[in-house]
Amino acid sequence: MNNISSSSIDNKAVIFLQENNLLQENNTPEQLNKIYESLDEQLENSNLSIDDVLLLDFLDIEDFYKFVSKEKDIKIYNLAKLDLHLHIDHQIDTHFLESKLVVPIREDSLSIEIATYNPYDKDIVYELMKRLGKNVILSIIPKEQLQRYIHEIVINRDLEDIIQNIKIDLNALNKIDFKEESNTVKMLELILEKGLQNRASDIHLEYDNEAKKALVRFRIDGILHERFEFEEEIYMALSSTLKLFANIDFVNNTKAQDGRFSHDLSGVKYDFRISVIPLFNGESISVRILQTNNILVQLDELGLSKKSYEILDKVSKYPHGLILVTGPTGSGKTTTLYSTLSTINDSQKKIITVEDPVEYQLAKIQQIQVKIRSDINFSSILKSILRHDPDIIMIGEVRDKESLKIAVESALTGHLVFTTLHTNDAISSIIRLKEMGVEDYLIANSLLAVHSQRLVRRLCQKCIVEHEPNKQMINDIKKYLPKDYKFFYSEGCNECSMTGFVGRSIICETVFINDELSSALTRSMDYETLKKVAIKNGFVSMIEDGISKALSGETSLNEVFKVVYV
Structure with missing residues (x-):
């Protein structure tokens, strides 16, 4: 087992393990199992907190959760691999989700399954049974995954509230409110912040006259991803605000226009370039995020x-x-x-x-x-x-x-x-x-x-595995390959939103x-x-440089073949 870092000295879990002579330089599987049993007992009796245990820098958290799962007969999930479009999270208020870090997984007429990073918190079960009137089944999802997902839930709820308020404003005022604290400005800020958090290079707003709907898409690592869909009146308010920010004509929808603006988001100033073009059946707005860093x-x-x-x-x-x-x-x-x-x-x-x-x-x-x-x-x-x-x-x-x-x-x-x-x-x-x-x-x-x-997409290093490309690819580049070679790809995980890629090279x-x-x-x-x-x-x-980066695990051979002809 690795030495304890100085930051862990005051950790209650460390103190407990030291006092009981459970810390060794190298532990056998049997010794590790004994550590897990001891921690499990202390957590069950509320003598330690789960956060103390998770801060143990020598502990394999995934391995510990597997032990807990077996002991308590509860499931472990990777949140990124779950389909959670059931909207059952609406049954639990935002404060409870954020404070307890829980996410509803699935439900039926009698019970609801709740994922938590802390299966030792008995209050979660009692509180949710009282609120929902159903039997509560606990499962485990790692803390970081829950934090990210709950942040998404909060943003979506905030967006829903803002949209309702914009509709109220439009009905009451019969015009768009462009004031700094208006709901339309808040909505624009929320979309821009979401784009920044997702590492988007561009944000696309595309309005379809026939469908009376607008789509918001983010370009992330060169690929477009759908993020939001709005009704016509919301799009009109949002597009007019964007055009006003960029100091271009927000009344004329018949000509192409370009502009730019700066805006503070969470205390940081960002620059944005906007391009507007009229379409046969609507309008397209492209916002380029200009990040100097x-x-x-x-x-x-x-x-x-x-x-x-x-x-x-x-x-x-x-x-x-x-x-x-x-x-x-x-x-x-x-x-x-x-x-x-x-x-x-x-x-x-x-x-x-x-x-x-x-x-x-x-x-x-x-x-x-x-x-x-x-x-x-x-x-x-x-x-x-x-x-x-x-x-x-x-x-x-x-x-x-x-x-x-x-x-x-x-x-x-x-x-x-x-x-x-x-x-x-x-x-x-x-x-x-x-x-x-x-x-x-x-x-x-x-x-x-x-x-x-x-530019090629960079493989996520958290979920990278060895990979054998198809024979045709190998034959095409055979003359560039060393005698022994390995290629890679990434399976997808929560770190990369299941895409397998983070950034570009x-x-x-x-x-x-x-x-x-x-x-x-x-x-x-x-x-x-x-x-x-x-x-x-x-x-x-360029093909040789691409192959070199694929052999090093920086990108995949498939990514190289997308942008370079052999």
Whole structure:
């Protein structure tokens, strides 16, 4: 058995075990069983509290609960694997659920099954029998799972109360109340907070005119999940409040509109970007959650492959040249660019960015918001910023030949230029430059590196297990595999809401344009030729990086195959 940590010294359970000489350095199964029996007896007699026992840092809680389950003949559940859409929790008031940490599991005409983390609390049984007039059967669910689920119950109940109050307000006032403490604002705050708690990157509100219903969905780790459904009048109140917050026209539903706003939630200020588009049969609102702490990380914290990090770190310190970051929409290009700029930003450099839109405000960096339908567009602003003596220029996206021409010329005339392209991989990005009208010799003389990336979902480490992918997958990547290999997937647990994933990781490839590759660019723009030269000079492809992360258990091979062609 492990040594007792200093934080556990005053724990009553520790004191009891020490006084009875039950703590050993290493315990046999028989000795462990004796400890469990002793703790069970003390808990049954109320000499110890269940919380004291759960704080024992050497105790396998799952193993102890199995012992209790066998001794008391009660069931243990994993809450994430239960279907609890029975709404029987409405029979118990919120205060009791929160204070006692209990959840109704199932019921019939004579009895109700209640899950608790503390099967020794006799008051729970007596109180619920009195309240419900039924026989109460206890079962066990771990404390953290109960806390999360009861928090969900509280949010849903609060939401139901707010919706009823909004309806009352609408009937009484015959208009939407936009005051800071109004029910509509409270509802919006609750949805935004829920999105933050769920690690959502975007919140989608979609209204269907025919169904007279609105759906709220959260994008979590790149996947959309349904969260709430509202009636028409509630959606109208909510959408109008959102538009008012973002300072856009909340009366006109016939045109696309963009805006942004900041709002305090639980004492923390968050930024949100909103986009509204009219649909044939309704309206769609997308809210992007802009969390600065997720984006303003240093380059070495992004999780890039060793090779890609070394190249980007090296070329970002060059005095001039062109650096491309490529990938499809939603592949994390903006995060990589911002992290690179944050890493090289200091008082000796003047950095100007041209973006559409500006997603995050960066300290000591001059950021320009491009407006496509105005005089401030990419090409016109690029011509102007060169007269402002910048050292480094970041162009959010090269969209036309004129912008690309200015970017290349800037790289050749003493500026370090970062920009993005929507291409499949690093090598094809070089060919894309030529297709957009840049001469071979200009590409060879200006281009420093091309970085291409994708995002894959990260496996939950709480429920990860070994996994054998299908034979076709293995055959497709056989040449990249070591002699002995293992792949993984996650089964799903309460920690990951049964999805098997928590967060996302980058898989990437980066081409460094050294003298040999630069010379090859002036002779040939053939994809296979360029790739052979790059591999000869140490190029590691995106599929190889993805396989490496799958072998390490960071992601699954299936996730890699979703975003990279072999």
